Amino acid sequence: KQAAYWTGKAAKNGLNEAELEYAIMLFKGRGVEKNQKQAFEYFKSSALKGNPVAQNRLARLYAYGIATEPNPVEAAKWHIIARNAGIADMKMDLFIAKLPEDMKQKAQTKIDELQGTNGLY
DSSP states (O other): OHHHHHHHHHHHTTOHHHHHHHHHHHHHTSSSOOOHHHHHHHHHHHHHTTOHHHHHHHHHHHHHTSSSOOOHHHHHHHHHHHHHTTOOOHHHHHHHHTSOHHHHHHHHHHHHHHHHHHOOO
């Protein structure tokens, strides 16, 4: 609980690595009360700051509609970004492979937009 407390404080102050770790704690209910919606927000914040592990976790949440509405385009976007950063996830690769081509293209367009505004690459 003490680790969760301090990790939470660091996450609330925007420390990227702490956001990821605190999101995992919230998602699983380790040291804190389980709160997947709040975990989603921390995963998203960390992902936007360029954390590839958070990016892939966010992709899975979008893919399976956990703590958010299912969104295959967002799932593909975040997984591709994470994969480009070196994160391997065969399950998400298969998820993307099954998407229609227009959804894959929309994901790529969103990646290009994010790249221009956020400098993830």
